[in-house]
Amino acid sequence: MSQTPRAAGPAGPDAEPARGRHSAASRHQRAWPLFLSLVLVATAVAGGLALHQSRSNGPESSQAASNGASGTPDVAARAAEVDKLLQTRAQAVQQNHEAEFLATVDQGNKTLLAKQRVLFENLRQFGFAKLGYERLRDQFDQTLVDKYGPSTYAVAVAMAYQIEGIDPVPVRTMLGYTFTKRPDGHWMLVSDTDLDHLLPRGSHQEAWDTGSVLVKRGPRVLVVVEQNQDALATSLVAKAVSAVKAVSKSWPGGWTGSGFVIALDDKVVRGADYSLPKNAEDALAMATWVYRTLPGEVTGTGERADSYVVINPRNRTKVDARTLAHEFTHVATAPYGASAPRWMVEGAATYVEFLPMDGAPDLALDKYQARVRTKYLTKAKGLPADATFFDNASSSYPLSWLAMDYLFHKYGGTEVSTLYQEMAALGTTQAERNRIMTEHVGVTEAGLFQVLRAAAAK
Template identity: 90%
Template sequence: MDKILAARAHAVQQDNEAEFLADVDPGNKTLLARQRMLFGNLRQFGFAKLGYERLHEQFDQRLVDKYGPSTYAVGVAMAYQIQGIDPVPVRTMLGYTFTKRPDGRWMLVSDTDLDRQLPRGSHQEAWDIGRVLVKRGPRVLVVVEQDQTELATSLVAKAVSAVKAVGASWPGGWTGSGFVIALDDKVVRGADYSLPKNAEDALAMATWVYRTLPGEVSGMGERADSYVVINPRNRARVDARTLAHEFTHVATAPYGAYAPRWMVEGAATYVEFLPMDGAEDLALDKYEAKVRTKYLAKANGLPTDATFFNNASSSYPLSWLAMNYLFHKYGGTEVATLYQEMAALGSTQAERNRIMQEHLGITEAGLFQALRAAAGL
C-alpha cells in the first residue's frame, strides 16, 4: 500500500499519468476515467510538496462481500503544500479500497467507498469533483469549471485586488495568499450550499484547512489556513469587497477558533468596507448613523455565537459597529493582539471577559454600553 501511495504522489510531481494509473483496476472504466481526471486536475495546482499517508484500516463486511476476501479499505491522508498558497504543509482525507490481483499485486478498486465515514469539511477538495481550470495571479489561485475561462479571469482580478486590500489594512500587514473555489457543485470542502440557510443569501465562505486532521491530535483538528468557496448560485454578486471579507478570515484563521462571532465577522466586515483599489468608497458615516438608529437602539447586547446567523441582518451591522469602534479607539495593533488572544483562548464567556478586561479594561457587556453611549442612547 505504501509503495502504491508513494508512486501516486511521485507520478503527480513528475507528470507521469501512466504511473498514477498503474495500480487502478483496469476493468473499472468509471474509476479509471475518474482517476485520469483527478490526475489532470492535480497537475494544475503546482504542489511544492505532495504525499499520501496510510492511516487506519476500515473493515466493512459489505466491501469484503463485494470485492473478495483480500479487500483492504483504508483511510488516507493527503499531505500537500500548494506553491505560493499554503504557508505550511496541510492535510486532507480520502478513502481507498484495494484488492489483491491473481498475480499477487494490489489494485485500487474504489475511491468512494469510505466517503461517508470521512470527517466533514476535511475532504472533497476542488480537484475531486469534476474537470477544473486553475488560474493564478499574484498571491492568488482560482479554481473554476474547465470551460469557465472568463469567470476565472474575472475572479483572479477581483481576488488580487482583495488580497492587496487585506494586506494593506490588517494590522501588521498580511503576506498570505487567497485560494478561491468557484465550482458548480454545491458541496465543496466545508461549504454546503445545498442547505437552505446558505443556498439563497450566502455569497462565499472561508473553509478551514488542516495542519492535522480532526481526530489526529485533537477532535477539531489543528487549523492552518482557509480556502474560500463561492456559492454557485451567487457567483455574479461576488466582488472584490466580498473576497476581502473572506480573505480577512483567511488572514486570521491561524489565530485559532475561539474568537466570538461578532469579532470574527465584525473584523472581516471592517476590512471589507475600507477604501479599496478598484472599488467605490462607501459612505461609512451615513452607514454608522443607520446602524445606530436601526439596530443598536433595539439591541440588548452584542450578537451571540448561538444566534448570530439567525439574525444576520442585524448581527453583521452591529458587529461592524463594534469593531469599527475598537479600531478607532484603541488602534489596530491592540485590536489585532486582542483578536489573537481571543481566538486562541476565548473558549468560554469567562475567558473572553478576562481577555477583554486585560486588554481594554471592559468586558463584552461594557463594550456594548460604550457603543450605546457613543451613539447618545
C-alpha cells in the same frame, strides 16, 4: 428572499452598505451579505479518525480476509505494498507521469479509470510543492469483501500537500481508499468512494475531486472554476488580487498570505454546503478551514493552518473584490484559532471589507454608522451572540462592524489585532473572554455594548 447584487450601480460619495440581507436595496446601495464563514461541521471531530471503529467483526476479521484464510496474514507486507502504491501515485502527480498514476488503478474498471484520469489532470494544475499519502486506519466492511473479494483492504488515508504559493505550511485532508490484490500479487485501487460516508463531511470533496476543473493564478492568488469557465476565472483572479492587496494593506501588521478561491458548480465542496436552503439563498461565500493536523490526530478539533474560500454557485456573479476581502480577512486570521466571539470574527472581516480599496468606490461609512445606531443598536440588548448570530444576520453584521470600527478607532490596529489573537486562542469561556477584553480595552463584551450605546446617545 434572494440576495440583492452588491454594488449593482455606480457608487458616488453617498455610497454605503445597504440595510440588510433581506432588504430591497436600490441600485446605488451596497447590499448586505450573509457570510457563513470559517465553517467546520461538528461531524469532522467525531468522524475524522474514528474509522478504526469498525462494525462487529473488528480488525482481526479484516486482516484474515486480506489473505482469504484463517491464518495470520502478512500485515506488514500488505502495508508495505500499499504504501509503495500510494507513494507511486504522489510521485506520478509531481513528475507528470499519468501512465504510472493510472497503473495503480483497477484496469478492468473503465469508469474508475476515467475518473482517476480526470483526477490526475486536475491535480497537475494545482502545482503541489509537496504531496504524499499516508495510511491511517483500517476499516473492515464485510459488504466490501463480498463485493471485491477476500483480499479487500479498506483504509483511511491522509492526503498531505502544500500548494506552491498558497499554503504556508503542509496541510492534510481525509480520503478513504479500497484496495485488492491482483493475481500477480500487487495491489490496486478499486474504489475511492466506499468510505466517504464515514469521513467528515467535505472530505474527498476537495476542488480537484469534483470533475474537470480549470486553475488560474495571479499574484498570491489561485482560482478554481469549471473547465469551460475561462472568463469567470479571469474575472475572479482580478478581484482576488485586489482583495489580497487590500487585506495586506489593512490588516494590522500586514498579511503575507494568499487567497485560494473555489467557484465550481458543485453545491458541496470542502466544508461549504450550498444545498442547504438557507445557505443557497443567502450566502455569497464561505471561508473553510484547512488543517495542519486533522481533527483527532493531535487535538480533538485539529490544528488549523489556513482557509480556502468557496463561492456559492448561485451567487457567483454577485461576488466582488470587497466580498473576497471579507473572506480573505478570515483567511488571514484563521491561524489565530477558533475561539474568538462571532461578532469579533465577522466584525473584523466587515471592517476590512468596508475600508477604502483600490478599484472600488469609497463607502459613506459615516452615514452607515448613523443608520446602524438608529436601526439596530437602539433595539439590541447586547452584542450579537454566537449561538444566534446567523439567525439574526441582518442586524448581527452591522452591530459587529460597529463594535470593531469603534475598537479600531479607539485603540488602534495593533492593540485590536493582539486582542483578536488572544480571544481566538483562549476565549473558550465567557470568563476568559471577559478577562481578555478587560486586560486589553478595559471593558468586557457587555461593557463594550454599553459604551457603544453611550456613544450613540451623544
